[in-house]
Amino acid sequence: MLEKLKEGLRKAIDKLRGTVDKSKIDEMIIEIQRALLASDVDVNLVFQLSEKIRKRALEEKPKEGLTLKEHTIYVVFEELANILGKEAKIKLEKGRIMLVGLFGSGKTTTAVKLANFYRKKGMSVAVTSCDTYRPAAMEQLEQLAKKANISCFLLKEEKDPRRIATIALEELKKYDIIIFDTAGRDALDEELAKELVDLANIIKPIEILLVVPADLGQVAGIQAQEFNKLVGITGIIVTKLDSTAKGGGALTSARFTDSTVKFITVGEKIDDIELYDSKRFVSRLLGFGDMETLMEKVKEVAKPEIAEKIIKEDFDLEDFCAQIEMMQKTGPIDKILEMLGLRIPQSKNIDLNIQEKKMEKWKHIVKSMTIEERKNPEIIDNSRVRRIARGSGVKEEDVRELLSTYKNMKKMMKVMKKPLLRGGLDIFKKFKL
Ligand SMILES: Nc1nc2c(ncn2[C@@H]2O[C@H](COP(=O)(O)OP(=O)(O)OP(=O)(O)O)[C@@H](O)[C@H]2O)c(=O)[nH]1
Ligand SMILES: [Mg+2]
Structure with a gap:
């Protein structure tokens, strides 16, 4: 990015x-x-x-x-x-969110990413589409929502977006958050303007978020101004930051309104959305590493104690298993490393695309080890490998594979730690950031 x-x-x-x-x-x-x-x-x-x-x-x-x-x-x-903006504040309260923006800005895909984001915060979420303009717009939302297991309400035959909004509000009222996808246009013409104003009046959203693609650059600011004048946006979502060099222009666009950039999206997958915080963002750009976002990701799936150990590079085989499991959930390691402000050469990368099965096997192997072996895997020699393999009902090469992956990861932790301390972590500690 x-x-x-x-x-x-x-x-x-x-x-x-x-x-x-x-x-x-x-x-x-x-x-x-x-x-x-x-x-x-x-x-x-x-x-x-x-x-x-x-x-x-x-x-x-x-x-x-x-x-x-x-x-x-x-x-x-x-x-x-x-x-580059402020720290985004979002409301974690019941309410409706309306997404607005021009053609292809990323509204529909972002609707589902956003739904997933709020769901992870423990809220019940549904999406609906008021896009009666583009053919197959509803099917697109339906498919994305289905894939992510998000509740989705559609009225495919209805041609009036206002009616859809009214009915969806009633149908989806049990949900904490309802996300409304809307139609785009090439430009903010009269027809779209009227439609959005009407929809905002019906939906009464707690957030009206303007979706702008990062490749618009500075033009994003003009759009923000226009949409703000029309419906009073509460925030901006900058999408596709992964695929353009012009992101700086879009990220500074909020200064034309009294809103802020609230989210950024950095890829096509459902998890590729982040709450935007310019301090974190800039620390990542400068290579200090984004410890907070990293810790947040880690906390989503792991206990804080383990997270601490990852940073301290002090982890044994049990932590290792927990960590692999966690990384399967947090996503590819290169993204995590990027948050640490690091780029690891490809050759040193570890393939963490380990299937569930292998994970299960590894857990059995670790269970067959003595406490001492788990704490100091270095002491495991050939005869111990044999015993552990027999004890856990796997092949010796499985035990060796586990040990070598563990070793590689430990090595990588070292690589990660050095630039962290040299780079900016020290400074960040001094500033108490
Ligand atoms: N690489 C990348 N692609 C994205 C991102 N967000 C959206 N896209 C892609 O951008 C394209 C347009 O996204 P949509 O969500 O359909 O955009 P939209 O605003 O709903 O478009 P209309 O309904 O036609 O107005 C899709 O191919 C998305 O996969 C992102 O963060 N990164
Ligand atoms: Mg759309």
Whole structure:
């Protein structure tokens, strides 16, 4: 996601090597400007930001215990986070959510991702479609919802979106959250405008979220303004951040309204949606790692104790099994590593696409081990392998495979830990972020 911007910003921070002085800070600012402009952030905004960074880096007294370099990085972090929005606040209360946006912006797919997001927060959720404009729009929502096991209400024959909204409200009233997908158009024409205003009046949503694709860049700001004037949007969802370099422009679009970017989507899968928090986002861009989002993902499926161990790289075979299980649920490891601000070379990657069956086998194997073996798998020699295999009814090579995967993962934890400490975690601790 936003690889170019990331690269550019990291290159900028790299300019601070050695003793930091005014000329190094200027060099860094030029790199930041380049990166942001390439990401389609508004020129004036970029210049304002540059001035602020320059002034604060050179004139502000560094916080206690910080070197000038750390101070400068912190200023860059804060100012970038400022222009890239705020921390999104969402209401976890009963109500209706209405998605609006132009053709192909990602409304229908986002409706289901969003439903899944709220469901994970423990709420009952249903989706419905008021898109009577595009052929097969309802079938698309139906299929996506079915795949994700989300309740979906449709009136496929009805041609009036207002009637659909009215009936859906009644039919779905037992749900905590009802998400309304709406039709798109090439532009916000009169017909669409009227339809959306009517729908908003019927649905009375607690959130009207404008869905904009990241590749719109700065144009997203103009759209936000238009839709805001029309129906008063409460937030923006920037989609397809995974597939464009222009995301910076879209992410800064909320400043034309009094709303904020609330969610971003970063892929086509149902879990590829995140609550947007510019501080977290910028820390990821700068390579400090997004510890909070990572921890949140981990917490969704694992106990906090295990999460701690993952970070501390202090885990035994039992934790290992728990961790593999968790990663099967949290998704591919490369995404988790990206949140840690890391890119692991392909060769070092571990294939975590391990089928349920193998997991089951591994659990049996671990059960056949002594406590000491679980704590220190290093002591397991050939004769112990044989005994464990017999005890758990598997082949010796299965035991070896488990041990070698464990070893690889431990190695990877080491790789993960170093840049974390070197990169920004230390700084983040100092700032108590
Ligand atoms: N790579 C990527 N593709 C996405 C993302 N979100 C949506 N898409 C794709 O964008 C395309 C359009 O998405 P839809 O959800 O159909 O968009 P829509 O706004 O409902 O479109 P209309 O109903 O025609 O107005 C689909 O092919 C989606 O799979 C994303 O975050 N990343
Ligand atoms: Mg649609």
